[in-house]
Amino acid sequence: MNFTFVTGDATLANGELLVIPLFEGELSEGAPVSLASADRALEGRLRGAATQEGFKGKADQSLMMHTLGRTTAGRVLLLGLGHRARFQPETLRLALGRAAKAAQRLKVASVAVAIPATPSSADAVRAVVEGLELGAYRFDKYKSSAREEKGAQKPVKVALVLPEGTEKSRDVEDALALAKTVSEATNWARDLVNEPPNAVTPAVLAEAARKSAREHGLKITIGGKREIEKLDMGMFLGVAAGSTEEPRLIHVVYTPKNARDAKRPPLALVGKAITFDSGGLSLKPTEGMVEMKTDMAGSAAVLGAMQVIAAVKPPFPVHAFIGACENMPAGNAYKPGDILTSRLGKTVEITNTDAEGRLVLGDILTWACEHQPSAVIDLATLTGACIVALGNYIVGAFGDHDGAVNEVLQAARTAGEDMWRLPVSELQKDALRSEVADMKNSGERWGGSINAALFLKEFVGETPWVHLDIAGPSNSPKERGYNAKGATGVGVRTLVEWVRLRAQNQATEPAEASSAKPARAARGSRKSAKS
Missing domain, CATH: 3.40.630.10 (Zn peptidases)
Incomplete structure (x- = not known):
């Protein structure tokens, strides 16, 4: 995968799939900028759909929604991270693994990920990259159906949208490099x-x-x-x-x-x-x-x-x-x-x-x-x-x-x-x-x-x-x-x-x-x- 760092509105980042990890309670109050922007672009339908489907941001929860052309991405994927006070990078790693598998099923070639605000942006970046690289792994070399299958096997381009107020730094660049090496x-x-x-x-x-x-x-x-x-x-x-x-x-x-x-x-x-x-x-x-x-x-x-x-x-x-x-x-x-x-x-x-x-x-x-x-x-x-x-x-x-x-x-x-x-x-x-x-x-x-x-x-x-x-x-x-x-x-x-x-x-x-x-x-x- 080819990773790039971007800042600003996540809904404007290049990616066929926009991934937004969320902690419990962020749907109702204290919503991150990425969620607020996506919900605004979808005229409030994103939060409405999440409420109807029972998505609360609990660990292991996911919600996929079509944007119908209202954002750069064709779909938005919400990922639950559980309670913020109990957050560990592994929770984010597991969540992004699910995102990678969802992207494969959709055969999208590009993904934008809104990095959640956590105590360490470098740790969050590493967890996101490892989750995507490890989650996209497939061992199907002996399956004739896989050899004949056409289309993207895994996302090729990933835009990492840094949290509001966070700039690209040496720490996050080093975290990205280490995550790629470890995942490979x-x-x-x-x-x-x-x-x-x-x-x-x-x-x-x-x-x-x-x-x-x-x-x-x-x-x-x-x-x-x-x-x-x-x-x-x-x-x-x-x-x-x-x-x-x-x-x-x-x-x-x-x-x-x-x-x-x-x-x-x-x-x-x-x-x-x-x-x-x-x-x-x-x-x-x-x-x-x-x-x-x-x-x-x-x-x-x-x-x-x-x-x-x-x-x-x-x-x-x-x-x-x-x-x-x-x-x-x-x-x-x-x-x-x-x-x-x-x-x-x-x-x-x-x-x-x-x-x-x-x-x-x-x-x-x-x-x-x-x-x-x-x-x-x-x-x-x-x-x-x-x-x-x-x-x-x-x-x-x-x-x-x-x-x-x-x-x-x-x-x-x-x-x-x-x-x-x-x-x-x-x-x-x-x-x-x-x-x-x-x-x-x-x-x-x-x-x-x-x-x-x-x-x-x-x-x-x-x-x-x-x-x-x-x-x-x-x-x-x-x-x-x-x-x-x-x-x-x-x-x-x-x-x-x-x-x-x-x-x-x-x-x-x-x-x-x-x-x-x-x-x-x-x-x-x-x-x-x-x-």
Whole structure:
């Protein structure tokens, strides 16, 4: 989309559809200039229609009306934002997502949006742009009807009408640029997740990462089975054994150009990348397997975030670590009862081959922590138990380092992605106790998401670590706001905001202070870090 800022009467802005977001109560009194102008042009019929249809500006409410040639736009769309005192930018983002879908259905090529007056015009602009870009997303490349369809697929031109008394500033321009970059990266991640598993294999995912890294000026190293063997990643190799698709080890690096900043401890991002999960020999039922192409959503989010990080240019390095493979049943697949040896040296008894993600992540987290990051965060579609606990729209956040967890939760709030902290309680540790190895990969049903987090915790040592279980929010079961049914790209915005928050906090710190004593790698590691 091509965005431009305009000021003045919104009804005069170029756009086939005029979008006016409203708070509760603004229809009757204190109406914004955009609504007053549109209602005046329509001779009072706009407010009259809203009253008749029960539109009060509540969140999720919408009202569409033809202008019959009385304004530049052919239609006016009112969007409810709820009570002003409870406003969050995410409410505006969701509303503009609905507007984008309405514009697609109408096949309009241009839209004018009246930016509502909020405490931060920059935040409002970012929410509007992200809502439109994310809401216009469609994944229909495999539908012949979509290829044959003629007309506009999404609005091409968008006029952003600033609130009365607000002029275009550097802040709103920066917000627009960031929103476009974040939205493009999120939609790129959505594409990867929505692709069928025969189209995105570990090799294809690695190649997508390579292409993305080159386009965004990032360094990338990709290894295969031989490199994984050299790193003694026994758990990773065990999971990958049953597939004819060779696994891939992906390492993407952003390094600041400033030599002093380049020496700071990096942040580490780890993404689960099971490109298809059949459950292995602990085979899933058919209905539970259909959506398992999405089991690499964590890696897609990490790779998408790295694109934005390359543009944000934080004053410290950022590394992404990904282990990609399939989990398939075969004569040489790993079996319940097997004992695998991790890179860290810990032995793991396999009690369920469908608890494979934590095995790969354990080896990758060990490898990531050997690079001595200041903090590490992993994103994984890890447990159905987290969906049972939190539903389809809330990410489960785990970690026992309060500072790191609180930073991520703060970043998530800024990004508009709902997260809830769950405990990593030692009371659950008995569920992973093995009679024949250091631990089991799966325990009892109860507290399943906590058990998985406890397993991962064994591989990070003293490094500040946050685990995000995105099993529910990675894939929307229905159209909602700016999300279509399917992949959401959850995590991209939070990771970007986490890096930006860290950059703000470290920008004024001397490199010597921030890099004096980096977090130590996982305890007990017998190997040296390799790329």
